[in-house]
Amino acid sequence: DQQVKQNSPSLSVQEGRISILNCDYTNSMFDYFLWYKKYPAEGPTFLISISSIKDKNEDGRFTVFLNKSAKHLSLHIVPSQPGDSAVYFCAASVVQKLVFGQGTRLTINP
Amino acid sequence: NAGVTQTPKFRVLKTGQSMTLLCAQDMNHEYMYWYRQDPGMGLRLIHYSVGEGTTAKGEVPDGYNVSRLKKQNFLLGLESAAPSQTSVYFCASRPQMSWDNEQFFGPGTRLTVL
Numbered sequence: 001d002q003q004v005k006q007n008s009p010s011l012s013v014q015e016g017r018i019s020i021l022n023c024d025y026t027n028s029m030f031d032y033f034l035w036y037k038k039y040p041a042e043g044p045t046f047l048i049s050i051s052s053i054k055d056k057n058e059d060g061r062f063t064v065f066l067n068k069s070a071k072h073l074s075l076h077i078v079p080s081q082p083g084d085s086a087v088y089f090c091a092a093s094v095v096q097k098l099v100f101g102q103g104t105r106l107t108i109n110p
Numbered sequence: 111n112a113g114v115t116q117t118p119k120f121r122v123l124k125t126g127q128s129m130t131l132l133c134a135q136d137m138n139h140e141y142m143y144w145y146r147q148d149p150g151m152g153l154r155l156i157h158y159s160v161g162e163g164t165t166a167k168g169e170v171p172d173g174y175n176v177s178r179l180k181k182q183n184f185l186l187g188l189e190s191a192a193p194s195q196t197s198v199y200f201c202a203s204r205p206q207m208s209w210d211n212e213q214f215f216g217p218g219t220r221l222t223v224l
Contacts (some may be wrong), residue, residue: 049210
């Protein structure tokens, strides 16, 4: 069973606009949620995280929102830039491990 | 600091051949992980280690073995490669004390099994 799901395989956004990437989860025991960004032929790099006891965390252009009742989190990127084009993975932390979603490919159009 | 490095970057195997992927980290991290990434599947955990001399199974361990003889190295072995093991393999590490479980990833090894 897929405990962490990213239901949108791809997303296309115009440069300067807001990008919103979504993630759903099923396990209430997850204690932290993380977003990773991945460029082709590179390893994933950490972007931002949020504790399960928070509902928002912000870091520059990136904001993550957590809705525990809906078991849903989202990553907002404002404003979107061409360098943001990448695959974004949502991950959830439990014990010593991370469980990853399938990823969403974000394309920023000029 | 080189961070997390993986050797080799690319490899092509024939069915039934064996090989070992090497992961090394210079951050003195206690925890190390091996993942595989397949299209539409995200990253799936194969095996992990919480310290030198320890290993544990992840979500998809079948067909793989691991060893952590030194703290800085984590080896992933394929004893008899199968086409289903064609994938991109990522190694990751993290310190024992990590408030959000952030893991640091290597650049990956692209493996093709014919």
